[in-house]
Amino acid sequence: MKKQKKQTTLRTRDALSGLAFLSPWLIGLLVFTLIPIGYSLVMSISRVKFTVNGMELTILGAQWFEEIFTKDANFLPALLDTVEFIAFSTPMILVASVILALLLNKVTKGRGFFRALFFFPVVVISGPVMSKLIGNDATMLIQANDYGVYQIIGNLPGVIATPLQYIFDNVVLILWYSGVQILIILAGLQKINKPIYEAASIDGASGWQIFWKITFPHLKPMILLSGIYTVVDLAGMPSNALAKLVKNNLTRLDAPYSYSAAISWLYSLVELVLLGITFLLLKERKEKHDD
Amino acid sequence: MTKKFSVKGLTNDGKWGQRLTKLAIYVLLLDFGFVYIYPIMYMILVSLMPTSDLINPTIQWVPTYLDFENFKQVFSTLEYPVTFTNTVILAGVASILQTLSCALAGYGLAKFRVPLKKLWIGMLILVFVIPTSLTLVPQYVLFNSYGMVGTELSIWLPAAMGQGVKSSLFVLIFMQGFQYPKAYDEAAQIDGAGPVRTFFRISIPMVVPTIILSLLLSFVWYWNETSRSGLYLDGKINTLPLQLEKFDKLFGAAYPASQGSSLNRLNERIQMAATLLTVGPLMILYLLLQRKFVEGVEASGITGE
Structure with a gap:
């Protein structure tokens, strides 16, 4: 009896110490995240008025959401633009990260140098810097008119041409946004046991087979992690069409704060859907898993 | 005898094959590396070019002479x-x-x-x-x-x-x-x-x-x-x-284009100089501490579970 009591007090003390360490974060979570999220939901269904006593909210219902879908000419294009940007870029960033990590994993001399080079953009990327670089052609590695390749691509059917053209136009951006992902995947590669590869090559597997049968399945969790990181990273860019729309409507005269709160809610939902799709596409299939 | 010979030949082939693959990998890495570094190179070189070089189609990379006038303007604008x-x-x-x-x-x-x-x-x-x-x-x-x-x-x-x-x-x-x-x-x-x-x-x-x-x-x-x-x-x-x-606006206010000289025209070299001055400190920080960054990412387990 006495022993049990002592154990419970020890447990409570343990929990209390933990909560003490966690408390700044917990308070922050409440004050700076959860309450603001709730508040923005309330704002998105309200009319905001500024009075001498501060802000006044009157609940309206879904009026702003209705307006966004029926009257706002900017919303759908911005939404499509953002979704297209994320849906196009994410797979390309992931493929580039896997390729670069595979290359890095194959060399010993100079690996540190290339790794540092590939991580470098993470340190300098910011909205204004990117828009200055893009705006002044610093990212136009391939001048459209200089290369015959471009014309050849232009003549291909749209299904093939569009992604190819996208790669050519955005090669720098794709690589610049891969910095963290390359390191994640490289670490995954280094965790794969060497003997598995040796066994496979003794059994006569080709490099191609080894990649798809051994390397890729082992990398899948890392690719999923990178995919989620990429979607969050891209969706969080202030240069997104949707993010810009939120910003531009912030002080709309007839609907200050509330209209942009409604857009940012839709923005978050879209991002969650994209994350859900990423997760479904990249998660490990349970039935095939046997280790 | 023949057997031994062929085995030797085989390993030799293997070695050459391996060397070629290695070479190909380094060539690819250098290509990708070039893409990574290109915008930075462009930014630095263009920011150092005199205005006449910008409009001269024969000049692609190397400035004819270095011109720091734009850095002075950007320094005070920012x-x-x-x-x-x-x-x-x-x-x-x-x-x-x-x-x-x-x-x-x-x-x-x-x-x-x-x-x-x-x-x-x-x-x-x-x-x-x-x-x-x-x-x-x-x-x-x-x-x-x-x-x-x-x-x-x-x-x-x-x-x-x-x-x-x-x-x-x-x-x-x-x-x-x-x-x-x-x-x-x-x-x-x-x-x-x-x-x-x-x-x-x-x-x-x-x-x-x-x-x-x-x-x-x-x-x-x-x-x-x-x-x-x-x-x-x-x-x-x-x-x-x-x-x-908001650099374009700031620059326009500090150096009104209407007031004469061509120095007041906002062009690539001024924009790139402003960008360079913004990311320059980070670039220096990274050059000095890149090991801590990259190894930290690996040691920290961002990359793990």
């Missing part, structure tokens, strides 16, 4: 000394606060039987995932009602409470870092150390690489952050990226 100091203070303090709060939270989650632990980890991921724009306006309203808009507090407070730029990521890597064997802590506790003392004497020294990584990444991410600081600082405190964002 109000560089003041802006630079602002940025360093804003990002530096935020980075220290964020590292501290995230280390504490990570420690609490890693070491103790905290009630509802799964929920808190779920919340960490939620905070990481939601777009900043969702909390931007309500936070602004909050800061406004406490008179914190236009002060650094609006950036520092969320950082001090684990809700700053990518805070969740740092909480998670600290959590990972603090998962060393319990025996170390128990030894300290037997010797009479309480949880606070164990934290500072045993646990903190265990995660030094993570601390350095958190400080560095927080610093550069706060340096580069513009959506929160653009709104909360309300133009009263300017950081380098914020000045760069």
